[in-house]
Amino acid sequence: MRSAQPRKPVDDLAELRRLINQPERDKLRDLRDRLDDKEQRAHEVAAILPEAVTLSGDRSEELTRALRPAVEGSVRESIEKRPEVFIDALHPIIGSVVRRSIAESLRTLLQSLNQSLEQSFSWQGLKWRFEALRTGRSFAEVVMLRSLVYRVEQIFLIHRETSLSLLHLSADPAAAQDSDMVAGMLSAIQDFSRDSFKTGKDEALEEFRIGELQVWIAPGTHAYLAAAIRGNPPRELRAALEDAIERVHVLRGSALAKFNGDAAQFESLRPELEPCLRGQYQAKKTSAGTNRAWLALALGAGLVVAALIVGIQSEMRWQDFVRQLNAAPGIAVTQAEKGWISKSRVAFLRDPEVADPAALARAAGINPSRIRFEWKDYLALDDASVLRRFEKRFGKPAGTKLDLTNGALEIRGAVPYEWLARVQQDGIQSPGITSITDKDVKVTYDPDLALGRFRRAFSPPAGVIAKMENGTLLVAGTAPYEWLAPVRENAAKLPGISRISEEHLQVAYDPKLVLQRFSDRFSLPDTVNATMKDGILVLSGEAAHAWLMRVRPGAPTVPGIKTIDERNLTDLDLRAFQQSKSVIESAFVYFLVNKDNFATEGFAALSRLPDEIRRCLTAATRLGLEIQIEVRGSADAVGSGKRNAELSQRRAEAVRDFLVNCGFEPSLFKTMGLGAPPAADQPAPEQADRRTAFKVVPKS
């Protein structure tokens, strides 16, 4: 329901004012609240601050200058109080930067090494090395200059109005010139050129060349770039320089226009200009070029390894050669020096008989001409050298084995007689041989040599044919006994003749020589006459029994005597024995009647008996007989038989006793009592019966 009460004008005016002003008042209140609310205001400022800072930076350096003291102070204070914060923050950046710097340095180094190595092993590289020596430049510098297509060595950013240097970049900081003065002179030269040739104000010297160096100038509104370039740059470089100067003006155009001499503000342009410090080297085979340094290094390493291997092999060959040389019989190495450049040298003692050391060197794979051999002769006494010397002197027959141990030579196997004889005679005189044994040898004989020895030893007479067959000397034909005799005795003693065969040989005997041989052998007595007849030795005369006993069996053994004819030869001892025996047995010793006393006649006979018995005994001894004498006693017929037996015994014993008393052995006699002779019709006392008789008989 609407109110009927009328409104006052004042209220209306107030209401009107409120309606008109209220929105602004609300806005003002809101603005006041926002200004009072620090938090909200911070949010709002934060929202626009980045954009405001960006705009301020573009417009002028005022913000930078305004913030610099606060920022520098804040940073300084923060570093002093909490350095770890900056360390933590910068650590990854610095690490990365350092790594990048090191990587860049290594890349540059590798590139330089690459170029140097690439050129070091070529003819061109040698020429450049000579040039480096000639000009006094380093080889790397010459390589760089000669392999360079172009390189931007320095970049000057020069303020056009003041000619002052704003920024200077150099590929080689050590070689950098004073950029301020260079910039001035460049500007002066530009002005000089412009003035001299009356060019327009905007015209400028764009480039000039001095030897290998040229300067390209990229003009800008407020500044220009001057690039000092070595080599022949491509036209693309100019575009790059012009792009760079344009970017410089875009980024720092206002600063350039208001330049007041402070060049530090343009330091931030360095990253923009660094790409202009570019270069190009002679085209390389990129695929292989990248690895060329490694290839060269590998090649170098390979050469080193190869050199090492060759060196080690050479050393091993040398050591092997020295070892073999020292081990060679008859060589004693005293000094060995391996020469890598000069000749090697080896000094040693050398037996003249040993092998040539040069041959050992060749066998070891060493050129003998690269070795200086120095030796002194000596006589080696090691077994090998001694044996070699022995074999050289005496030779070594096939099938013969020689072993030498500590100077003792042992010969084994099949050995020719002649060789062995020579060795046995002279081998011990060979230096180093102290003894020679040949127990186990099988001596072999050459038939011809054996026959020759036989011929030389025995000179076979004409008519004798001799030959060897399996060690047997076959003698044929007719040969005198006198020649054959020594052959028989000695030929088999000759080496190579084991026996003699006379199967087809007839022996011829000379009778005189046969008799002479017989006489010489048996001492022919003067009482004997000897003759030869058809191989029969005919003896006549008288000879002692003993001589006959020698001749009878011996004469047929005398060469040339087949048998003996001794029918006319008397045995003197036999005849004497028989004579004595006869005398003794014919002697009677008579006794008195009925007594055992000798009768007178008996004494006469008895006195002759001892001498005769002695003669008989002597002859019997010569004949080789042992005899006994029977003493036979007898009695006459008178008396009894018993008495006569006893009497006859006593009479025999009386004779025996008499003879024993004469010096004979009792055993020589055998007494016998024969008694009386057989009774006759009328016994008579006959003296002839009263006797003792004797009988020579072989001893029983």
Place this chain on the structure above:
Amino acid sequence: MIQNKVCLLGTSGVGKTSLVAQFVHSMFSDKYLTTVGVKIDKKIVQVDGTEVMFVIWDLAGDDDFQRLQTSYLRGTSGYLLVADGTRRVTLDQALELQKRVAETLGATPFVLALNKADLAPQWEVDEAQISALAAQDFTVIKTSAKEGAGVEEAFAHLARRMTASA
């Protein structure tokens, strides 16, 4: 560090190059003066505790045979006007030259160096003339390139004037 291009101006034979040689260690040969007409040197000086680098352009002398190449003056922050005290005419020529430079550069700080102070008895420029110049707001300093007197002072004055005008 603030850099400033500074030129040495004056008639031939007044000792500009000798003054520079006293002041700096040169990099380029003097022959550039006769070929290109300028030789660039560099010197860092202290101005009120602040280091300032002078890139000094030693311009060939301005005479009947060789006119100053005014293009070399472009961007100059200040210059040293050199005259030979023993030859009055060089001062006049320097003053004439200063006018030409001022036409090119406008109001640019400069210092007038009256060189060869070591030959004071032979001077043709007297103190009255010097005072008159001072009255015209010229900074006049007597220098001796031979003995080194006043050289550092001349450049220091120029530096201060350049700083003041910046």
